[in-house]
Amino acid sequence: MLIDRITDARLVGPTPTDGRAAERRHDIGRRHDVVLGGGTVLAVRPTGAAQPGEAVGPGGVEPGDAVRPAGARRPAGTTLPVQGRVVAPAFVDAHVHLDKAYLSAAVAAAPAGTPYAVAGRSPEPSGPRLDAAIAEVGRLRETVPIERIHAGAALAIDTLVRHGTVAARVHVEIDPVAGLDLVTFHQALTASVADRCEVQLVAFPQRGLERPGTRELMAAAMAEGLDVVGGCPYVDQDPIAHLDAVFALAERHGRPVDLHLDFHDEPGRSLIEAVAERTRAHGMAGRVTIGHVTTLAAMAPTAQASALDLLADAGIALVVLPATDLYLGGHGEPGTRSLAPVDRAIQAGVRVAIANNNLANPFAPFGNGNLLQAAWLAGITRRMADDDQPGGLLAAVTTTPAAILGLPEHGPQPGRAAHLAVLDTADPASVPLGAPAVLATLRAGRLVHRVTVPEPVGGAGP
Numbered sequence: 389m390l391i392d393r394i395t396d397a398r399l400v401g402p403t404p405t406d407g408r409a410a411e412r413r414h415d416i417g418r419r420h421d422v423v424l425g426g427g428t429v430l431a432v433r434p435t436g437a438a439q440p441g442e443a444v445g446p447g448g449v450e451p452g453d454a455v456r457p458a459g460a461r462r463p464a465g466t467t468l469p470v471q472g473r474v475v476a477p478a479f480v481d482a483h484v485h486l487d488k489a490y491l492s493a494a495v496a497a498a499p500a501g502t503p504y505a506v507a508g509r510s511p512e513p514s515g516p517r518l519d520a521a522i523a524e525v526g527r528l529r530e531t532v533p534i535e536r537i538h539a540g541a542a543l544a545i546d547t548l549v550r551h552g553t554v555a556a557r558v559h560v561e562i563d564p565v566a567g568l569d570l571v572t573f574h575q576a577l578t579a580s581v582a583d584r585c586e587v588q589l590v591a592f593p594q595r596g597l598e599r600p601g602t603r604e605l606m607a608a609a610m611a612e613g614l615d616v617v618g619g620c621p622y623v624d625q626d627p628i629a630h631l632d633a634v635f636a637l638a639e640r641h642g643r644p645v646d647l648h649l650d651f652h653d654e655p656g657r658s659l660i661e662a663v664a665e666r667t668r669a670h671g672m673a674g675r676v677t678i679g680h681v682t683t684l685a686a687m688a689p690t691a692q693a694s695a696l697d698l699l700a701d702a703g704i705a706l707v708v709l710p711a712t713d714l715y716l717g718g719h720g721e722p723g724t725r726s727l728a729p730v731d732r733a734i735q736a737g738v739r740v741a742i743a744n745n746n747l748a749n750p751f752a753p754f755g756n757g758n759l760l761q762a763a764w765l766a767g768i769t770r771r772m773a774d775d776d777q778p779g780g781l782l783a784a785v786t787t788t789p790a791a792i793l794g795l796p797e798h799g800p801q802p803g804r805a806a807h808l809a810v811l812d813t814a815d816p817a818s819v820p821l822g823a824p825a826v827l828a829t830l831r832a833g834r835l836v837h838r839v840t841v842p843e844p845v846g847g848a849g850p
């Protein structure tokens with residue numbers, strides 16, 4: 389359903405880049421009507437200040453439409469009243485894996501005797517670790533039926549949209565076992581969900597480039613039209629050769645690079661300088677993204693500051709993945725938590741996104757596909773409650789990942805793409821600190837998700 393007006397909304401958005409920050413701050417907390425058309429925001433006016441010819445038609449939607457009981461009738465109309473709730477830019481997931489989503493559920497549901505029925509529990513006394521998770525997921529991906537993998541991926545898209553996400557960069561595993569089957573599957577899925585979620589596909593060698601045939605498969609995947617060259621140098625014996633191969637492939641196809649990088653607690657093994665060197669050598673400033681980089685959290689303060697400055701200068705974006713980073717890393721000194729310093733990175737001028745990475749599998753048993761909750765988790769871990777810090781967290785799940793994906797600006801401001809999320813709060817300050825529920829998702833002005841409240845269960849009450 390196309391929406392042409394959202395009424396009675398409180399608007400939030402990251403600090404605008406057009407020099408009108410003061411004006412926008414003035415707007416915060418006031419109620420506005422947002423006029424939509426052609427997939428963009430046409431105008432934003434104080435509630436009730438409709439212009440001639442803008443009157444809501446007789447088919448306007450009555451109050452409560454955003455939380456209408458399932459199956460209840462509603463009058464025809466394209467106005468969405470939100471009754472003083474917050475409307476934010478819709479979310480963009482800069483880094484997510486669909487082909488291993490909900491593997492934990494597959495294991496839990498498997499009857500005894502199936503090859504993947506034994507749920508792996510980390511034998512590590514200090515907690516779960518990355519190499520064990522990679523091995524466990526590798527085993528599951530070879531034994532769980534492909535239909536379940538496909539169903540988990542489709543469910544993951546539904547989950548993302550339900551949580552207000554309208555675009556995602558998806559890493560597709562490329563290895564000699566899977567061949568290009570997952571590429572074909574993801575391309576079909578991308579086409580089938582395009583009206584709800586714009587998916588960008590990364591060729592991702594999860595098990596490295598050193599297994600025979602993997603490099604050829606990566607080249608074939610890019611020739612098939614994948615959008616981004618991925619990499620995972622920490623799983624190879626020769627990570628530098630891995631980086632060189634990734635950048636060479638990206639240059640050959642004129643595509644961006646998106647690396648899983650430095651997912652450990654050993655600063656001495658950091659590849660940040662090597663990536664910056666290659667980014668400059670290939671003229672790829674603004675087109676290289678690195679994910680995890682938990683090494684930053686283990687660095688001494690001066691080394692950390694230098695590394696962040698290097699990322700900012702080289703035009704390399706940073707994606708932190710709190711649900712996985714905090715779960716699998718941080719095995720060093722007591723108190724060490726394995727999350728890159730989001731606050732300091734933003735302060736240093738690095739483009740920072742916060743993303744989901746995984747949903748319900750050994751990499752992230754706690755992941756649920758909710759980017760607001762990911763921002764909340766990063767925020768509380770880094771204690772980002774002051775001044776513009778909450779705005780930085782919101783930007784890290786909205787406009788910054790959109791920029792990393794090369795998408796046009798979006799949000800509740802005139803001229804921007806009408807990708808919007810209606811949140812169940814009247815308090816702009818609770819976004820993202822309170823991680824309010826998403827009541828409705830709009831993509832290009834189209835309502836692609838709304839909360840429906842089930843009818844009460846029949847029978848006598850207490």
Ligand SMILES: [Zn+2]
Pocket residue numbers: 483484485559648679745
């Ligand atoms: Zn990942």
